[in-house]
Amino acid sequence: MSGRSTHRAPVRLPAGWGHISREFLLPAPEIVAPRLLGKLLARKTTDGWLAGRIVELEAYLGPHITTTPDPAAHSFRGITDRNRVMFGEPGHSYVYFIYGAHFCFNITCEPEGFAGCILVRALEPILGRDLMAANRDISNKNNVSDRDLTSGPGRLCQALDITRPEHNGLNLLSTSSPLQLRDDGFPAPAVEITTRIGIRHAAELPLRFSIAGHPCVSRRTNLRPRRNFAV
Template identity: 50%
Template sequence: MPSRLLTPDFFIDAPDEVARRLLGKLLVRKPDSPDDETTSGRIVEVEAYFGAGDPAAHAYSGKTARNAVLFGPPSRTYVYLIYGMHHCLNISCEPEGTAGCVLLRALEPVTGLATMARRRGLPSDASARLLTSGPGRMCQAMGITRLDHNGIDVTDADSLLTVMEDGYGTPPMDVTPRIGIQKAADRLLRFSIQRNKFVSKG
């Protein structure tokens, strides 16, 4: 099946529903220059975050300059920095005005592995699992930063970042609590493809 772009309607539902549907889709990062190459990976691990009812979410306390994209239209990227050094990529959900997003935690690399390794500061033949397993590694390997990629519409064919459907289908999934949070840590809002070796450990 030829790859096709997802539509904004795909992202208009609740974050947990969108998170489940994102598993198996392709995240595609266009090159910055003619000398660069496209990098892409299959989404194998995600987490859902809601708004006012989710104390672990960035939108919990309301709209700010930092999180404004979460209150806008669905299908927009929300990129933030943690620990002052690692970027994380989310995609907004819900109708405009209602905050919600899905955090992409891991990809299975598909194209551009040598470029991913270079961005990660690794040898070109480094293990593929070292490239995009975990949200910080994933963003580094895909060259994603808040400065350059926050607020992008992943359903626009002209965007540097897009999400594609290629007929992979609905994979069997594991559902577990989210990782690395202290509030609402018991909620079963982490979704991953069963037995996929690129899922981050936690």
């Protein structure tokens, strides 16, 4: 029997992963969303950090937008106990439970009171892939694809073990937060823009943004990607 320990040191965040400023998240969600593609969502656990690269998002407009109403947004009918964090300062997590089965993770944007929000729909696993598979109760972790691991709002929350009771309302820009947004200098990608998925209201709005051609995007489309998305 070998005397070598099987204990693994906790995974740490790379030193080169920088922070995202509050100002970065002040514009409207349809402007912030494509800027967030390629950024990192990191989650601290007792076993170290998990992290994934953001490859797909959907923007949801605040109720102050009267020219293009967005009844699909949770903020559409005003502030409630459920959506209160959306009306606070930008850079916080809004987590909700859907269909009695899944959590969904969102990032607040725009100034306090405006309630812009961005749903993260898919990640590319970067740190802690084995633990993500364990969180999703996937035993054959070596044969599961990255897409099957963290593609889709419910899957990525399960993989990172994000829940509303533990993670709703967190400051994603704080170094002491267990849930953070980070930037490793990933170059601006080609962006594909489509309509949002799985909603009945305002379904025609082109507010879904993804890294063009990325294998972890939750649903393929035939739309032409836009490069260097203008903001």
